[in-house]
Structures are given as C-alpha cells and as structure tokens.
Amino acid sequence: MANIHDVARVAGVSISTVSYALSGKRSIAATTRRRIDDAVRELDYRANAGARMLKGSRTNILALSAPLHAGTDTPAHMTFVLAVVTAARSFDYDVLLLTQDEATSGLRRVARSSLVDGIVLLDVSTTDERTQLVRELGLPASVIGIPGDADGLVCVDLDFEEAAVMAVRRLADLGHREIGLIGQAPAIYQRGSNFPPRFRDAFAAEAERLGLVTAFTPAAEDSAGVRAAVDRISATLPGMTGLVLHSNEPVQSMILELLNQRGVRVPHDLSVISACSSFDTNHLNPPLDVIPLPADRSCTRAIELTMAQLEGTVDPHVELIEPAYVELGSTSPQRSR
Amino acid sequence: MANIHDVARVAGVSISTVSYALSGKRSIAATTRRRIDDAVRELDYRANAGARMLKGSRTNILALSAPLHAGTDTPAHMTFVLAVVTAARSFDYDVLLLTQDEATSGLRRVARSSLVDGIVLLDVSTTDERTQLVRELGLPASVIGIPGDADGLVCVDLDFEEAAVMAVRRLADLGHREIGLIGQAPAIYQRGSNFPPRFRDAFAAEAERLGLVTAFTPAAEDSAGVRAAVDRISATLPGMTGLVLHSNEPVQSMILELLNQRGVRVPHDLSVISACSSFDTNHLNPPLDVIPLPADRSCTRAIELTMAQLEGTVDPHVELIEPAYVELGSTSPQRSR
DNA sequence: GCGGATTGTCGAAACGTTTCGATTACGGTG
DNA sequence: CACCGTAATCGAAACGTTTCGACAATCCGC
Numbered sequence: 001m002a003n004i005h006d007v008a009r010v011a012g013v014s015i016s017t018v019s020y021a022l023s024g025k026r027s028i029a030a031t032t033r034r035r036i037d038d039a040v041r042e043l044d045y046r047a048n049a050g051a052r053m054l055k056g057s058r059t060n061i062l063a064l065s066a067p068l069h070a071g072t073d074t075p076a077h078m079t080f081v082l083a084v085v086t087a088a089r090s091f092d093y094d095v096l097l098l099t100q101d102e103a104t105s106g107l108r109r110v111a112r113s114s115l116v117d118g119i120v121l122l123d124v125s126t127t128d129e130r131t132q133l134v135r136e137l138g139l140p141a142s143v144i145g146i147p148g149d150a151d152g153l154v155c156v157d158l159d160f161e162e163a164a165v166m167a168v169r170r171l172a173d174l175g176h177r178e179i180g181l182i183g184q185a186p187a188i189y190q191r192g193s194n195f196p197p198r199f200r201d202a203f204a205a206e207a208e209r210l211g212l213v214t215a216f217t218p219a220a221e222d223s224a225g226v227r228a229a230v231d232r233i234s235a236t237l238p239g240m241t242g243l244v245l246h247s248n249e250p251v252q253s254m255i256l257e258l259l260n261q262r263g264v265r266v267p268h269d270l271s272v273i274s275a276c277s278s279f280d281t282n283h284l285n286p287p288l289d290v291i292p293l294p295a296d297r298s299c300t301r302a303i304e305l306t307m308a309q310l311e312g313t314v315d316p317h318v319e320l321i322e323p324a325y326v327e328l329g330s331t332s333p334q335r336s337r
Numbered sequence: 338m339a340n341i342h343d344v345a346r347v348a349g350v351s352i353s354t355v356s357y358a359l360s361g362k363r364s365i366a367a368t369t370r371r372r373i374d375d376a377v378r379e380l381d382y383r384a385n386a387g388a389r390m391l392k393g394s395r396t397n398i399l400a401l402s403a404p405l406h407a408g409t410d411t412p413a414h415m416t417f418v419l420a421v422v423t424a425a426r427s428f429d430y431d432v433l434l435l436t437q438d439e440a441t442s443g444l445r446r447v448a449r450s451s452l453v454d455g456i457v458l459l460d461v462s463t464t465d466e467r468t469q470l471v472r473e474l475g476l477p478a479s480v481i482g483i484p485g486d487a488d489g490l491v492c493v494d495l496d497f498e499e500a501a502v503m504a505v506r507r508l509a510d511l512g513h514r515e516i517g518l519i520g521q522a523p524a525i526y527q528r529g530s531n532f533p534p535r536f537r538d539a540f541a542a543e544a545e546r547l548g549l550v551t552a553f554t555p556a557a558e559d560s561a562g563v564r565a566a567v568d569r570i571s572a573t574l575p576g577m578t579g580l581v582l583h584s585n586e587p588v589q590s591m592i593l594e595l596l597n598q599r600g601v602r603v604p605h606d607l608s609v610i611s612a613c614s615s616f617d618t619n620h621l622n623p624p625l626d627v628i629p630l631p632a633d634r635s636c637t638r639a640i641e642l643t644m645a646q647l648e649g650t651v652d653p654h655v656e657l658i659e660p661a662y663v664e665l666g667s668t669s670p671q672r673s674r
Numbered sequence: 675g676c677g678g679a680t681t682g683t684c685g686a687a688a689c690g691t692t693t694c695g696a697t698t699a700c701g702g703t704g
Numbered sequence: 705c706a707c708c709g710t711a712a713t714c715g716a717a718a719c720g721t722t723t724c725g726a727c728a729a730t731c732c733g734c
Binding site for chain 2 (some may be wrong): 719720722
Binding site for chain 1 (some may be wrong): 689690691692693694
C-alpha cells in the first residue's frame, strides 16, 4: 500500500509538504499542490489510519453501544442505528458497533485502548450500567434517551412527556372525555426501558389535570395479545371515544384491523392517534394522526453534541426535542350524545 | 491515559518485557509477570489501538457493508448484523458498520487507509458493484449471499436451492400434486436481491421434475397485498393443497390469519411450510413447519473464512449451508378425494 | 568445572503520520 | 540599498507499540 513517502517521491517534494498539502494547514504553491494531487491520484493514496490515530490524537471513530433486547421493536432500533451512522459520517466519523453483551464491556475496551474518540448510547434503561461507565471513562459521549440518573451526561431525546400532553390535549380539544392508551409490550415496561413509562405517566397526569377519564393497558405483540389489550381497554372504559397508540407498527396495524372487524369506524366512532412512531402511518388503514419519533433529528443532534464535546464547548445537560403533531384525518370532534 | 512506558516503570522492567509479557511471545519469569500484571491492573492499561495498528499489520477491525434497502425485512437484516458482530468478537475483532450510500464508497475508504483487516458483505444483489470493488481491494472478504458473479470471491449462504427442493419433496412425499409458493414483495425481485429468485426457480424446477402443478406469486407487505396474493394463487390453482411461504414474519402471520378467516384449516385442508425464515415459527398460529435460515451459522462461517483468508489458508469458493427441515405439525398427507 | 543450550531481559529500530522550528527566496517599505 | 515580513518548503522529532538481535545468568550432562 502506498504511503506518504511514495507520494512525496513521485511528486518530488518532502513528506511534510505532502502532509501540509493534504491537510491544508499551511499554504502550498499551486503548482506543487497539483503535482501532489496527481501523485495521490496515481497511487490511490490514503493516509494510514493507524499512524494518523497515533500521531494526531483523533481516531475519527465513534463507538455505538446498541444492545437489542427481546421485545424491542427491531425496525425502530435499526432506524436509530442507521441515523447515527449517517450523522457520524457527515462529520467524517466512522462507527464501531457494539451490541449485546459487548454493549458495556466493549465500551470499556475500545475506550481504554483509545480506539474511539466518543461514545453514543442507544436504548438506555432507567437504571443502566452504561451510564456510570461512561462517566468513568471521561470520553465525549451522548445518550439517546433519558436514563434515571442523567447527572453529568449529555442526553438527547424526543420530549415524550410533551408528546403525551399533546395527544391528550388534542383529544380533549375535540371534546373527548374518556380516552385510552395502548402501550408497549409488558416485557418492555418490566425491563425498564426509559421512554414508555415517561409517556404513560405524562399521559395520565395531563388527562387528570383536564378532568378526563383514562385507561391504560400494555399490549403483547402477537394477535392474541392485541385482541386481549383491546378487549381490556373497552371493558375498562366502555364510553371511550379517543385512543392513543404507543406501540410498534405491526401492533398498531393489528389494532386497526380489529377495530374494523368490530365495526368501529375511525374517526367516526373513535378518534385514534399514533404516538411517537418511527414509521409512516400513511401506510396504515386508515392513516393515523401521528406525533412522529424523529430518529434522524435525535441522532443528528447526539452526534453534533458529541462533536461539540470533542471541542470542549459543551457541558452535561438534557436536551429534549419538541414533538410535532401531524394530522392525517384519524381524529374528529366528539359527537354530542 | 497510561501507556506501556508507565507500566514498565511501575513494574520496574523495560517496555519490551512488558510487551512480551502481554503477548506471551517470549517466556517471562513468573515473578516478573506478576509485577507486570499488577501494574497493568493498577493503571488499567490497554495497548493503544493506533500504535498497535501501525506497528503490527493487524487492526483487528472488520468492515461490515450492510445497506438496508426499501423492502428488506429489517428484523432479518438486523439478525445478520448482530450475528456478524458476535462472530467477529469471538475472534477479538471489532466491526465498523458501513450502511446506505457508504456501503460501497466507505468500503474503499476504510480499506485504502488500512483501517480494517477484512470485509463482510451483506445483502448482495445479483449484480452488485461491491463485488468488483472487493476484488480490486484485494483484502480478505466474505460475502453472505451469492452474487451473480462470484468468481474470485469467498461466499457463504444457505443452500436456497436445496431448501426449495426439500420443501417441494416434503409436499410431494405427502401426496400433494398442486402446490403454491408465495414469495417476497415484488420490489425485492426487481431490485435483484440474490436469494429470492434462487428459491423460486429451484422450487419450480423440482416441482416440474416431480410432475407437480405449481403457481407462484410475490406478496406486497401490507394486508391488501397479502390478500391479493392469496386470492391470486387460489384463482390460479383452485386445487392447491400445499403452500410454501417464502416471506417475512408479518406477511406469514397475515396469510395464516386470512386462511383462518376463510375457513381453510392448516394442515387439514392445506399443508403449509415456512421456508428460509429467520424468525421462530412457533409464534405463528398454527406453528409452521420450517426450513430455518440460520443467520448465526452463515455469519459465523463467513467470519471464520475471513480469518482463514488472513492466514492465507483459503481460496475463493462458494460454500452452501445444508438446510434442515423442522416439523411442527403444519403438513399432513393429502386426503384421498 | 567446562562448553553449550536455555531462559529472561534489555536496547533500539521501525511502522506512517503530523507538526514545530528553521531555512530560503522574494517583493515591498522607508 | 538595507530591512522586514511573508510564502513555500524542508528536516527532524514525536506518537506507542512490536519485534529483532544481543547479552547475561542459569542449568545440564559429562
């Protein structure tokens, strides 16, 4: 593989001139620069990554700790992973993927060996061993999601509380007084994933503030679980006219199918809102009003903040992304009885 | 961050002794080794990755080129990615994730800068620009899937042809004479993904060899698409008593639901086989006989072969993984009419 | 008690960059 | 014309490791 000496020889200059020409850190005569560029092209030269890491103190690699737990919605998870990789590349950073059991131990390994300049944490639980580790390592790091103890960390996430408030208000404004929430699979609440309870609790709180009657149920991911969830919530709240779905695409799709089978028309009989969904609700039947979960925005921001930490220009804080409400016709005013 | 000099100083030896103690490449006195181990622990020392890459010619990093295309089954894709990462770790290798537009250009970049020792390609199409690139780069590489031009490449994949033969024979052995195949979404065949036509064509060939009547249809991934596919195949083959599903989990689930609604009992009225599925068909209703797509085996083998290429002990070839048939009670003999 | 093998340790070179300080050439200013 | 600042280039040091060759100390068999 060609190295900088080869380039220097072919271009007839010293290696430092080559280095400066490529980095642009000192001025180089136009003719010299052209000869160097030609040599680089001819040899298909690229600076050796190891040497660059060793000398400069940047590796241009980030670690992405992304454990995939049972019950996690894989497409949503993948969306975040891809968004992180894409955002990192826009800053000329590559991404090292750490998963499963290596999500924690691998983090320590790559950090201590100076293989990465920074860390991104995905899918944090309310009590997550990775948060303490990240504090110890002292490397720039951004957490996507809000762990229980966010002290000393840079965290980014959709404002799930505000999203819940938004959904409740929307239904309240339309005159609905009895509203339901179908959430994630029970396993997800048990594992302590950070966002589901944030949404559920804010939903209940805002509804109470507005004097609405609510019911909540999780929904297991198979058709039996979905049927049971719908049955449960109808039994608890027979007069329900508004429903918020905080679950993955297949579950939302099954719920709509079930409602349809039972002759419940959306939005005529029931106003339905899809909350914090990372997929396109236009493909549902009918399309659902949605408060999107903008993976790209969270991830882009997380990477920006990691880069800012590398420059030392940012302090630990929690950054919440403002939710937006997208109308697609699945809500309507409560009919007077 | 502590370096090898610090360890040497604390242990009271030279740096070369530390290096040999850690690598085990020369014998070291037991007492010396203990002092060094203690120093390493005290300082939480780990060899600097950049320096190690520069000096040794190994980086202990693999590039994983894993573009996610529209229509690809995300959970299956993720299963492969995770399996690659896990297998790589078992050889002390980390994985750099290259996706989307970087799946090709990033490959060139990281290879030319000697950031990675080898390459793994996922989701290759029949004509894939990455295969030519990999040949040019001359780095150890393993392809998961079989591209149109596999010359000079190391490829690993489930033997989709044999899997198709297995499914057809199973149904034929049970006395079924008219069998159908519901495949992937049309978009996937159009994009040239490598395995769907391999399965489809082998299915047709083996059925013809055995004198069976067949019908094939792709299935779009929404409920309308599934309904249309089932309608199409029933219309083409009214006497169909055996059905093979080569599609993702939601689609298979919807198909079974639809059959159930229409009063078609599995296996009493229709024997159904789930082919090359990376998910657990026990969760379907009813559970389906399955020829599993063993992501972990393909990926483990791909990594093994990449490691073997690093040692120079392997030549380009295509390696097919023997499929297995798992009975779960969704097939039964053809009833005499 | 001597030669030769073995064991344990060390110093130094090399890997390919980046970057600091030095040097040369040259045009502009007083 | 002497002086200075600037542009363009170069040589050399440093980053932290691995590994080669050298050397001293110990052991073994006779």
